[in-house]
Amino acid sequence: xxxxxxxxxxxxxxxxxxxxxxxxxxxxxxxxxxxxxxxxxxxxxxxxxxxxxxxxxxxxxxxxxxxxxxxxxxxxxxxxxxxxxxxxxxxxxxxxxxxxxxxxxxxxxxxxxxxxxxxxxxxxxxxxxxxxxxxxxxxxxxxxxxxxxxxxxxxxxxxxxxxxxxxxxxxxxxxxxxxxxxxxxxxxxxxxxxxxxxxxxxxxxxxxxxxxxxxxxxxxxxxxxxxxxxxxxxxxxxxxxxxxxxxxxxxxxxxxxxxxxxxxxxxxxxxxxxxxxxxxxxxxxxxxxxxxxxxxxxxxxxxxxxxxxxxxxxxxxxxxxxxxxxxxxxxxxxxxxxxxxxxxxxxxxxxxxxxxxxxxxxxxxxxxxxxxxxxxxxxxxxxxxxxxxxxxxxxxxxxxxxxxxxxxxxxxxxxxxxxxxxxxxxxxxxxxxxxxxxxxxxxxxxxxxxxxxxxxxxx
Ligand code: ARG
Numbered sequence: 001x002x003x004x005x006x007x008x009x010x011x012x013x014x015x016x017x018x019x020x021x022x023x024x025x026x027x028x029x030x031x032x033x034x035x036x037x038x039x040x041x042x043x044x045x046x047x048x049x050x051x052x053x054x055x056x057x058x059x060x061x062x063x064x065x066x067x068x069x070x071x072x073x074x075x076x077x078x079x080x081x082x083x084x085x086x087x088x089x090x091x092x093x094x095x096x097x098x099x100x101x102x103x104x105x106x107x108x109x110x111x112x113x114x115x116x117x118x119x120x121x122x123x124x125x126x127x128x129x130x131x132x133x134x135x136x137x138x139x140x141x142x143x144x145x146x147x148x149x150x151x152x153x154x155x156x157x158x159x160x161x162x163x164x165x166x167x168x169x170x171x172x173x174x175x176x177x178x179x180x181x182x183x184x185x186x187x188x189x190x191x192x193x194x195x196x197x198x199x200x201x202x203x204x205x206x207x208x209x210x211x212x213x214x215x216x217x218x219x220x221x222x223x224x225x226x227x228x229x230x231x232x233x234x235x236x237x238x239x240x241x242x243x244x245x246x247x248x249x250x251x252x253x254x255x256x257x258x259x260x261x262x263x264x265x266x267x268x269x270x271x272x273x274x275x276x277x278x279x280x281x282x283x284x285x286x287x288x289x290x291x292x293x294x295x296x297x298x299x300x301x302x303x304x305x306x307x308x309x310x311x312x313x314x315x316x317x318x319x320x321x322x323x324x325x326x327x328x329x330x331x332x333x334x335x336x337x338x339x340x341x342x343x344x345x346x347x348x349x350x351x352x353x354x355x356x357x358x359x360x361x362x363x364x365x366x367x368x369x370x371x372x373x374x375x376x377x378x379x380x381x382x383x384x385x386x387x388x389x390x391x392x393x394x395x396x397x398x399x400x401x402x403x404x405x406x407x408x409x410x411x412x413x414x415x416x417x418x419x420x421x422x423x424x425x426x427x428x429x430x431x432x433x434x435x436x437x438x439x440x441x442x443x444x445x446x447x448x449x450x451x452x453x454x455x456x457x458x459x
Contacts, residue, residue, distance in 0.1 A: 193227035
């Protein structure tokens, strides 16, 4: 029989038990549940709500249950509903009546809220560690291969010549903002709801600050109703995961494109590609594709969490039991995706020769000609027109900018001088972009230093 059967004639039917139990996912929380209970009974003993002997008996019993769960010796029956009742019922089997004192001045509502926050804290730190590693791997790659010229894309068409390092830094900045968002979410997770009771607090003289301190929280969720009903901290964590997965999926998409024979800009290591069961030539970028696909899954987790709380009257409703699967799934998926992305970037080869080929025979330097004229006092709009006409001139003759001579340039605009031809060099074009955050190599190096500091300072 469940622990709450006082007013019932019979327990819930089997169908209801199976529908309502959450032991499957809850058992991933047993360490946190027992840690919460140990802190709770210590506090109860300190304030005199139970005797010190009772507190120490309860602590011993809880440790024994923890050991049984760790070793798989205790497999709670589904009739016990959740991890909280599974632990308490086994505790009472082991200790007798004193086990019943553990639940003084608390409820499963504040208990589950505490468990999830405790569970999250080290995992958020783990995700941050993974992100810091990924940012570090990208920065290492900038240092190793970043001084490779490539076409910067807009609309997936060649735009302007940039250093590969400039492109990689854009990803690194996005990921470092994910770390900032994560730190914000982690600060709001790090508050203790225990002692809220069902929603109204308790008539007993508990010390909520002490429990929070024993559990290593940095503060309290003050309002008892907020403490048991709020799930915005979980929505926030999963939003951070969803945004991060968006970033990873963009990187993943580029790896799929760049590693395809059509682009050939990178070669993924064998460790992260798979073969085709029918086409022997294939080296499929499955890891990158899976990251891209898993982003959709994490968005689903976020929508589940937002929807289950939407319109929910205060305070606790059983709907909230459904929060754990999406939370666990989102964190696990994001953590694994961050990690494999780091490993892929660590082990791939940048095909530097291919980047150079990719630059040739294109009109990537059209903006340079316009900027040259701007330097001679021509309004940008007019300069843009002139440069466009030069692209057309080349296209009509099926040649590229290498065919341009001073004569041809001068026919298109009188402001062109001898030095204009020097502007038709992609490396010089990249290096001219020295404005703050531009692609010039000194700016790339400056940003590498800035981002490295965020890693070493643990920010
Ligand atoms: N298993 C429940 C959950 O995860 C614990 C809280 C149950 N509270 C209740 N009043 N039924 O949300």
